[in-house]
Structures are given as structure tokens and as C-alpha cells.
Amino acid sequence: xxxxxxxxxxxxxxxxxxxxxxxxxxxxxxxxxxxxxxxxxxxxxxxxxxxxxxxxxxxxxxxxxxxxxxxxxxxxxxxxxxxxxxxxxxxxxxxxxxxxxxxxxxxxxxxxxxxxxxxxxxxxxxxxxxxxxxxxxxxxxxxxxxxxxxxxxxxxxxxxxxxxxxxxxxxxxxxxxxxxxxxxxxxxxxxxxxxxxxxxxxxxxxxxxxxxxxxxxxxxxxxxxxxxxxxxxxxxxxxxxxxxxxxxxxxxxx
Amino acid sequence: xxxxxxxxxxxxxxxxxxxxxxxxxxxxxxxxxxxxxxxxxxxxxxxxxxxxxxxxxxxxxxxxxxxxxxxxxxxxxxxxxxxxxxxxxxxxxxxxxxxxxxxxxxxxxxxxxxxxxxxxxxxxxxxxxxxxxxxxxxxxxxxxxxxxxxxxxxxxxxxxxxxxxxxxxxxxxxxxxxxxxxxxxxxxxxxxxxxxxxxxxxxxxxxxxxxxxxxxxxxxxxxxxxxxxxxxxxxxxxxxxxxxxxxxxxxxxxxxxxxxxxxxxxxxxxxxxxxxxxxxxxxxxxxxxxxx
Ligand SMILES: Nc1ncnc2c1ncn2[C@@H]1O[C@H](COP(=O)(O)OP(=O)(O)OP(=O)(O)O)[C@@H](O)[C@H]1O
Ligand SMILES: [Mg+2]
Numbered sequence: 240x241x242x243x244x245x246x247x248x249x250x251x252x253x254x255x256x257x258x259x260x261x262x263x264x265x266x267x268x269x270x271x272x273x274x275x276x277x278x279x280x281x282x283x284x285x286x287x288x289x290x291x292x293x294x295x296x297x298x299x300x301x302x303x304x305x306x307x308x309x310x311x312x313x314x315x316x317x318x319x320x321x322x323x324x325x326x327x328x329x330x331x332x333x334x335x336x337x338x339x340x341x342x343x344x345x346x347x348x349x350x351x352x353x354x355x356x357x358x359x360x361x362x363x364x365x366x367x368x369x370x371x372x373x374x375x376x377x378x379x380x381x382x383x384x385x386x387x388x389x390x391x392x393x394x395x396x397x398x399x400x401x402x403x404x405x406x407x408x409x410x411x412x413x414x415x416x417x418x419x420x421x422x423x424x425x426x427x428x429x430x431x432x433x434x435x436x437x438x439x440x441x442x443x444x445x446x447x448x449x450x451x452x453x454x455x456x457x458x459x460x461x462x463x464x465x466x467x468x469x470x471x472x473x474x475x476x477x478x479x480x481x482x483x484x485x486x487x488x489x490x491x492x493x
Numbered sequence: 494x495x496x497x498x499x500x501x502x503x504x505x506x507x508x509x510x511x512x513x514x515x516x517x518x519x520x521x522x523x524x525x526x527x528x529x530x531x532x533x534x535x536x537x538x539x540x541x542x543x544x545x546x547x548x549x550x551x552x553x554x555x556x557x558x559x560x561x562x563x564x565x566x567x568x569x570x571x572x573x574x575x576x577x578x579x580x581x582x583x584x585x586x587x588x589x590x591x592x593x594x595x596x597x598x599x600x601x602x603x604x605x606x607x608x609x610x611x612x613x614x615x616x617x618x619x620x621x622x623x624x625x626x627x628x629x630x631x632x633x634x635x636x637x638x639x640x641x642x643x644x645x646x647x648x649x650x651x652x653x654x655x656x657x658x659x660x661x662x663x664x665x666x667x668x669x670x671x672x673x674x675x676x677x678x679x680x681x682x683x684x685x686x687x688x689x690x691x692x693x694x695x696x697x698x699x700x701x702x703x704x705x706x707x708x709x710x711x712x713x714x715x716x717x718x719x720x721x722x723x724x725x726x727x728x729x730x731x732x733x734x735x736x737x738x739x740x741x742x743x744x745x746x747x748x749x750x751x752x753x754x755x756x757x758x759x760x761x762x763x764x765x766x767x768x769x770x771x772x773x774x775x776x777x778x779x780x781x782x783x784x785x
Binding site: 312313328337342348349355357358403 | 640644651656661665
């Protein structure tokens with residue numbers, strides 16, 4: 240069976256803190272996986288290890304069978320990763336549209352020399368417009384990202400990751416900062432992408448949307464993987480319920 | 494000739510050389526966001542290279558090409574070293590390069606040590622001819638800068654200047670882009686240095702010291718980091734001020750340091766930023782217009 244992403248026995252340590260302890264999971268091509276767990280579980284750290292932002296102490300991360308560890312961030316991105324980060328990081332010296340257009344021009348920017356000889360940005364801007372439309376923030380295309388609310392910046396992150404045409408799209412809490420209706424719409428968009436063949440890992444605290452759109456869940460708690468399987472089974476698991484108890488009650492109360 | 498006095502010709506020539514030098518640092522600091530406090534070293538490498546090559550009998554063109562190649566090559570080496578340090582240390586590293594250059598030049602008898610190099614051949618074009626050569630190179634440099642800014646390289650530099658970690662996450666090879674900026678910026682500084690050497694025909698290590706590095710940085714910052722026309726304007730004005738007003742020359746470091754600080758504090762966009770704000774008062778939704 241061909242796996243798109245295969246993480247094996249990964250361990251990440253920050254000084255004395257073990258953020259990820261011997262975790263393995265995988266993703267088949269075309270799958271949409273919900274990667275969930277309480278605050279501080281190590282979800283973001285896992286995805287940062289996959290993209291190369293943090294370096295694991297041991298373990299292996301394979302994309303289409305090729306080891307990613309040892310490769311730099313940009314090399315991994317060019318091998319097919321698209322990462323929408325939890326902490327939004329728009330380029331503040333360009334418009335929202337330009338943020339996305341730059342990512343959409345990845346083949347122009349592969350080498351500085353070829354980038355120097357290319358000027359036209361129209362096609363990438365058109366693609367960026369479509370993507371902003373798709374995530375529902377086309378009204379902010381010409382805006383300065385510094386002046387936008389979190390809900391917009393989150394969707395800018397998603398659009399910028401999509402602009403890379405990734406084989407694997409990793410979304411770290413894309414729904415945070417969105418109201419109920421906006422979250423629902425964006426989750427629908429994510430589901431449509433997956434139906435069109437996009438492989439996706441979705442980290443989300445909005446469990447309602449996660450349950451609605453994900454075909455499989457991996458649950459991590461305190462650096463350990465505590466469950467992996469179809470959503471119903473996973474959510475009825477006793478360990479998962481214990482880990483989540485506080486948060487599930489909170490969600491219901493909110 | 495051309496209705497200009499000899500004094501005016503030499504003024505315009507000095508201005509032109511300063512513009513090329515400032516635009517060379519603008520590629521590194523303005524476009525790519527990498528500060529340099531030692532840029533005068535590459536100006537010096539260019540000046541010494543061309544001086545020595547032409548004194549050894551090479552034609553002017555060879556001297557200039559040698560200056561560009563050597564300054565650019567050493568620029569790449571320094572660029573490699575600077576890839577390993579973060580922003581705040583880059584200032585110190587590049588300052589160190591500047592002092593290292595001075596130290597080597599002072600001790601190296603082959604290039605005249607403290608005494609410097611005199612009797613550097615002129616251009617052979619006459620003063621007006623040399624001025625036209627300099628102005629021609631200014632035009633080429635300006636066109637190149639404008640082209641770069643509009644290209645995908647300039648677009649990528651914008652991202653790297655703002656946030657290099659995020660630039661990596663959208664697939665940019667940040668190190669290679671920075672090296673490209675260093676290579677181009679230092680090579681161009683080498684060209685400016687060569688022109689300087691053949692213009693004044695005497696150079697010594699003091700001509701390329703810390704004050705020169707701060708002066709050129711002040712030109713870039715005061716003009717408006719990354720703005721080609723702002724930098725041209727600031728370079729033109731700041732290069733002739735000390736010639737017009739004698740006492741400024743003695744207080745250069747104080748004046749430029751003060752201007753640098755004031756710009757950083759009150760108008761980080763430099764003169765170009767001020768001009769843009771004034772012209773866009775009425776316009777709504779100017780990208781990057783901030784909260785003005
Ligand atoms: N750069 C870092 N340095 C030190 N500790 C870190 C670093 N990044 C994360 N941690 C620690 O690693 C653990 C896991 O953090 P991580 O951000 O991966 O959790 P998370 O599951 O994404 O949480 P959340 O749902 O709140 O986003 C936490 O204890 C956190 O404090
Ligand atoms: Mg997180």
C-alpha cells in the first residue's frame with residue numbers, strides 16, 4: 240500500500256521537555272486526516288518536524304517513500320508540502336494578494352538566477368485571486384495584512400499554502416478566529432479540496448467540523464499517540480475521552 | 494565642455510560614483526534586508542584592485558572588470574559567513590569585515606600600507622569623458638535596480654527582508670537569495686570603488702574606513718530602504734554636502750549617525766516613505782500605507 244507520508248518513531252525534545260515521544264502515523268494519498276489532541280499535545284511540533292522547522296532527535300519522516308530528515312525546509316516544500324501555520328505569518332510588506340501570488344510563483348523562484356529574468360506576475364495574481372475567492376477573503380486582496388483580523392489572516396495562510404500546489408496540505412488550526420458560519424464554509428472548502436484528490440492533515444480544536452469532514456483521526460496527548468482510526472471509534476475510546484474531557488465539556492458550554 | 498566648469502564636472506562625477514556605491518548597498522540592505530556596516534571594504538577592494546591592475550599596465554576596462562570580480566568573489570565569501578549569523582550579529586560581522594580590510598591594507602606593503610597607492614592612471618578619457626562614463630554606469634545601475642525590484646528575485650527579496658523563516662515555508666532557498674544579494678551588491682561596490690580610484694588617482698586605507706561604511710548606509714536609510722529613487726537622491730545630496738560645506742566633513746560621523754537615528758525613529762521608510770505619505774494623503778487603501 241502506497242503511503243504519501245510515513246512518520247516512524249519520531250521523538251522531538253526541547254531541552255528537557257519531550258514534546259513528541261516515539262510517535263508513528265501515516266497518511267495514504269488522497270486521505271484527509273484529523274490530527275487532534277488537547278493544548279500542548281505536540282500537534283504543532285509534529286507538523287513543524289515534518290516541514291523541517293524543528294529537528295527531531297530520532298525517527299524518520301518519509302514523503303512518497305523518500306526520507307525528509309536532513310533536507311531543509313524549502314527543499315521539503317518543493318517536494319510537495321504546503322504548510323498553513325497556527326501562528327499566522329503574513330509578509331507585512333506586501334498586500335494579501337501578493338502574499339499568495341509569491342507562493343503561486345514557486346516555479347519562478349526555484350533559483351535566484353531564473354527569478355532575476357522573470358517579471359510577469361499576472362498569471363500568479365490571477366491564481367491568487369481565485370484562491371482568495373476560494374477561502375472567502377477576496378474582499379481583502381489589496382489590503383495590508385497588518386490591519387486584518389485573525390480570521391482573515393488564518394485564511395490567508397491557507398490560501399498561501401494552497402498556492403504552492405502541495406501534494407500534502409497541512410493545516411494547523413485553520414478555523415481559529417473564524418465565526419461559526421465562516422468556519423463551516425471553510426471546512427466545506429477543505430472537504431471539497433479533499434474530494435478533488437487533495438491529501439490533507441487537519442489540526443483543529445473545532446471537533447464538530449473535524450468529525451464532519453475527516454475520514455480518520457489520530458489523537459495525540461502529551462507527546463504520545465493515544466488513538467488512530469475512524470472518527471466514531473476513536474471518539475468513543477476511553478483514553479481519548481479522558482484526555483479530552485475538559486475540552487469537550489468546555490466546547491459544549493461555549 | 495558641455496557648458497560645465499571643471500568644478501561642476503568633478504562634483505557630478507563624485508555624485509555619480511556615490512550613487513552607484515549607495516545603490517550597491519541598496520541591493521543588500523534595501524532589497525534583501527541584510528544590514529552591512531562594512532560595505533566600504535568592498536568599495537576599497539574595487540579601488541585597490543583596479544589601481545593595482547592599471548598600474549601594472551592593464552587597460553582601464555580590465556581594471557574595472559578585475560575590481561568587480563574580486564569584490565564580488567570576496568563578497569560571496571563574506572555572504573557565506575553571514576548566512577550563519579542572525580540579524581543582530583550580521584551588523585557586527587560586517588563591521589568586523591570592514592575593520593579586517595583596513596587592518597590588512599595598512600600592513601600590506603604590496604599595496605603601499607599606510608601610505609596607500611598614488612600615481613593611479615587616469616581614465617584617459619579626460620574629465621568630461623570620465624564623467625560621461627560614470628553617468629552611463631549610473632544609468633545602467635539604476636535600470637538594473639529597477640529591473641531587479643520588479644523581477645521575481647525582487648519579489649522574493651521582499652519576503653526574505655520581512656520574515657526569512659516564513660520565506661522558507663513558501664519554498665524560498667533563503668541562503669541562495671542572500672548570497673545572490675551579497676554577490677551583486679559587493680561586485681557593484683567594487684565597480685564604484687574602481688571609478689573612485691581612477692577619479693581621485695590616490696587611495697589609502699583611510700578612504701574606506703568605518704565612516705565611509707556609515708555614510709553609505711545613511712544614504713540608503715535616509716533615501717528610504719529599498720527605494721531606488723530615494724537612495725539616488727540621498728546619495729547625490731549627501732555626497733556633495735561635505736564638499737559644499739567644509740565643516741560638515743569634520744562632523745560626518747556625527748551628522749550621518751544622527752540622521753540615521755532620526756530616520757529610524759521617525760520615518761523608517763526614509764525620504765521615499767515621507768514622499769509617499771504626502772502624495773497618498775487623499776488616496777485610500779494604499780498597500781503598505783499603514784495607519785497614516
Ligand atoms: N520552540 C519550543 N521550545 C520549547 N518548548 C516548546 C517549543 N515549541 C513547543 N514547545 C513545547 O512543546 C509542547 C507541545 O507544544 P505544541 O505547540 O506542539 O502543542 P500543540 O498540540 O500544537 O498545542 P495547541 O493545541 O495549543 O496548539 C508544549 O509543552 C510546548 O510548550
Ligand atoms: Mg499547536
